[in-house]
Amino acid sequence: xxxxxxxxxxxxxxxxxxxxxxxxxxxxxxxxxxxxxxxxxxxxxxxxxxxxxxxxxxxxxxxxxxxxxxxxxxxxxxxxxxxxxxxxxxxxxxxxxxxxxxxxxxxxxxxxxxxxxxxxxxxxxx
Amino acid sequence: xxxxxxxxxxxxxxxxxxxxxxxxxxxxxxxxxxxxxxxxxxxxxxxxxxxxxxxxxxxxxxxxxxxxxxxxxxxxxxxxxxxxxxxxxxxxxxxxxxxxxxxxxxxxxxxxxxxxxxxxxxxxxxxxxxxxxxxxxxxxxxxxxxxxxxxxxxxxxxxxxxxxxxxxxxxxxxxxxxxxxxx
Numbered sequence: 001x002x003x004x005x006x007x008x009x010x011x012x013x014x015x016x017x018x019x020x021x022x023x024x025x026x027x028x029x030x031x032x033x034x035x036x037x038x039x040x041x042x043x044x045x046x047x048x049x050x051x052x053x054x055x056x057x058x059x060x061x062x063x064x065x066x067x068x069x070x071x072x073x074x075x076x077x078x079x080x081x082x083x084x085x086x087x088x089x090x091x092x093x094x095x096x097x098x099x100x101x102x103x104x105x106x107x108x109x110x111x112x113x114x115x116x117x118x119x120x121x122x123x124x125x126x
Numbered sequence: 127x128x129x130x131x132x133x134x135x136x137x138x139x140x141x142x143x144x145x146x147x148x149x150x151x152x153x154x155x156x157x158x159x160x161x162x163x164x165x166x167x168x169x170x171x172x173x174x175x176x177x178x179x180x181x182x183x184x185x186x187x188x189x190x191x192x193x194x195x196x197x198x199x200x201x202x203x204x205x206x207x208x209x210x211x212x213x214x215x216x217x218x219x220x221x222x223x224x225x226x227x228x229x230x231x232x233x234x235x236x237x238x239x240x241x242x243x244x245x246x247x248x249x250x251x252x253x254x255x256x257x258x259x260x261x262x263x264x265x266x267x268x269x270x271x272x273x274x275x276x277x278x279x280x281x282x283x284x285x286x287x288x289x290x291x292x293x294x295x296x297x298x299x300x301x302x303x304x305x306x307x308x309x
Contacts, residue, residue: 011158
């Protein structure tokens with residue numbers, strides 16, 4: 001089993017708390033790093049290893065992002081793509097936390113639900 | 127600059143509704159620090175929720191765009207070579223504006239103009255559709271970011287984005303590019 005992954009939040013980077021051992025993945029905060037591909041590369045790599053080895057699990061994903069810039073958004077989409085694939089062999093629930101006043105974040109979550117139909121989409125108003 | 131000029135400059139900034147202004151070198155760290163200052167200022171002005179997020183998002187996309195397309199981008203690990211940029215954030219009545227400026231070679235103007243003119247023709251719904259489509263595509267070869275910066279700015283704006291190019295007074299090969307979003 002791949003070890004859990006924890007990265008403390010920084011000004012331009014979210015808190016990454018991937019408790020693979022408990023099938024609980026959480027991204028929280030803001031994301032606008034200088035180089036999104038560089039920051040998310042190792043995170044997605046760890047996630048890929050975990051998902052490759054995981055079958056029949058109930059995976060919970062908590063996404064609580066206040067602000068994400070365009071290059072982070074692009075990479076987050078590959079993360080959702082991976083989760084959607086994994087949802088064929090697992091149950092993957094996406095808890096999408098949003099500020100009810102913020103249409104953009106709410107719509108982004110709704111678009112994800114439309115595109116990645118294998119995910120159990122659960123919008124959570126803050 | 128003598129003190130009278132400086133006072134004229136200060137008054138012009140005030141009269142234009144500017145609540146935040148920066149001009150100078152940009153790096154990722156400088157953008158982060160200005161971003162913190164901008165947030166404190168927005169909080170102090172009691173600007174919250176989606177409006178604050180839109181202003182901040184527009185600021186970040188504009189600044190990262192300047193860095194990504196800098197003529198002399200900072201060599202990785204070398205923070206000594208920095209790009210110049212300008213940004214002003216202010217209010218005009220009930221709305222807010224974010225304006226940025228940077229200089230570029232004349233050769234980039236027509237491509238950039240084409241991109242921005244196209245975005246200006248789109249309705250908000252069309253901007254959202256194009257954003258979604260581009261998000262799921264590979265970025266353009268000349269794009270160093272996700273190629274979504276201008277669309278992100280346009281999506282968060284309440285009016286069509288405005289832009290202009292002004293030729294440098296001393297060097298005809300240099301153009302000063304300005305972009306404005308109203309939120």
